[in-house]
Amino acid sequence: MKRLISLLTAVILISCVSICKSRAYEEYNLSDLANCSGIKSDSNSRGGYLCAFSGNTVFSARLVPDFSSYNFTVNGHIKGVSQSGKYTYALVLEDTFTNKYSVYSLNTDNGNIFQSTFSNENFRTDSFSVSDNCIYYIKTDSAYAYVACVNLSSDKKTKITFGQNVNEVFNNNGKSYARLYDGSICKLSQTSSTRVANAGEFRNISNVGINKVINEDGFVVSLSDNSREYVSNAEFGKVSASDNKVFSVVNYHLSRKTSDKTQNVSIPDTAKAVVSYKNQCGVLLDNGTVQVYESSDFDEKKTADNNNHSDSSNSDNQAVISDYIFSDGIIYGVYSGETVADFKAKTSADAVYKSDGSVAKSGKLKTGFTTVINSKTYTIAVCGDVTGEGNVNSKDVTLLQKHLCGNAKLSGAFLKAADFNLDGKVDNRDLVLISRQKD
Known part of the structure; x- marks a missing residue:
């Protein structure tokens, strides 16, 4: 409770x-x-x-x-x-x-504190991670910024290079990672690295849970399989x-x-x-x-x-049901790639209908499809699919650009489909997000 x-x-x-x-x-x-x-x-x-x-x-x-x-x-x-596990x-x-630095570690179970010291220079102090008794930080004394590692027990120093700049070092569930210039996320050891995911070029990230980070576009990215959820x-x-x-x-x-x-x-x-x-x-x-x-x-x-x-x-006419949002006769919050079977499994809908009124037995959902739930008819809006083709591509970007410039007009479910970040308005932010989702 x-x-x-x-x-x-x-x-x-x-x-x-x-x-x-x-x-x-x-x-x-x-x-x-x-x-x-x-x-x-x-x-x-x-x-x-x-x-x-x-x-x-x-x-x-x-x-x-x-x-x-x-x-x-x-x-x-x-x-x-x-933060790394129970230690701050x-x-x-x-x-x-x-150039003497200390790493203070606080055990949050009992309040005990330990201090380790090392010396170094020409490194960024705004980004660091500690794991397996090693501190990882970013050095800037080469053509490309790289990751330096210091073993806090032996004071042994090693470096990990990538052929491009390192933008950030962070900790997730007790392990250290580096985010690179191109958005790649690499898991670090004292002498090497392994690429595990990509959060998007120039996209800042933040921890959200075990093996998961979120980028500034609102996508939770898995460090296990690179899957993402908005x-x-x-x-x-x-x-x-x-x-x-x-x-x-x-x-x-x-x-x-x-x-x-x-x-x-x-x-x-x-x-x-x-x-x-x-x-x-x-x-x-x-x-x-x-x-x-x-x-x-x-x-x-x-x-x-x-x-x-x-x-x-x-608002009063907006209810959150399943993974989707039902409002004014439109179901939105549906993402590109979701199928008719996915939709029926998440709702009480018996059938989904195509734009021409025929039954959609299988395949991807498209903006403009309809369904009946609790005796009420709803039109489906697929995020980013402003053309009603069932995917997100350059045609959707072009049509949304025309809408924002006043050269075309989106309405109904197609306007809802353009509201990719679900903030209740259609603007350039949605255009940027949709352009990044192109199939």
Whole structure:
């Protein structure tokens, strides 16, 4: 069941000579963490975590499956934080003259802190990852930026090159990865790398769960098989995936999407970050409190809004059913490549009809197809398929360009099909997204 937790962080004091173990308090409040900029969320095999820093203090919290919260202060200059399993890491510049850095690791189970040091220069400090007792970061002293690795036990240094620039190093479920210039994502070891996925050229990414990241276009990309799933109105830090469920927050509503349906509950304040673990979802609210949602909250479809807020994008005539959205006689949120069989399996439709009225027994869905559900006729809109051909290609891009320029007019299901990001309007953002989906 949903529970509201008030949180007050424990304090860890660190001197330049020794590290004091933290103390955990009985009452908690995460307002200090919520006030930090650049909060990082990580949903991994140990739980759902948040970490951030402000000034020379690092903040860390686990929201699910149980709660723990710690912070610690350093004398050096914090360059960044990263989460890896149950450990929160901070990269700290200790001495600018000797280029001495420290990596502080916080065990979020017990508050213990360990410090490792190394020296290096000409590297980017805004992006790093720690795994298997090695720190990975980006060096810029060659024609192409590459990944440097330092074993924190032996101080052994190695480098991993790619023949193109490395844009980012990040951690996912305790393993280190690099995102390259062309969008490739490579899993790192101390001496080599393996390409596992592609998030799109120039597309920034954020962790959402085990073996999953989300790019800035709203696509959850699998680091296991490079498959992807679109999340409407996605914001970095406000989407989390676990056990084939995708949780996302828009305004005052939390959605849980599974393979066969999407359900919503209201939250009492706007969200700062979202994490998940198995069937639980933890939401850090702007006011610093934490809401934890479990399966029963969604199954019971609780929609009470304690602050009487409402999301204008969810009007009375709009209901979320299955993976699709039903509104004004149109079913949308259907993606290119979905078949008649897929659609019938996800809805109570007995039949799907082609534009000419004949029964579509199999094959891909097309914009303009119709169906009858609960005695009401709906027209199907396939995202990006503005021509009604059942796929997304250059013809769709050209027609949408003409519509945006006033040289053509889309209406009904075809206009809904043009709203690729499902934000309720058709604009250049949709044009860019559709152009990237061309078959």
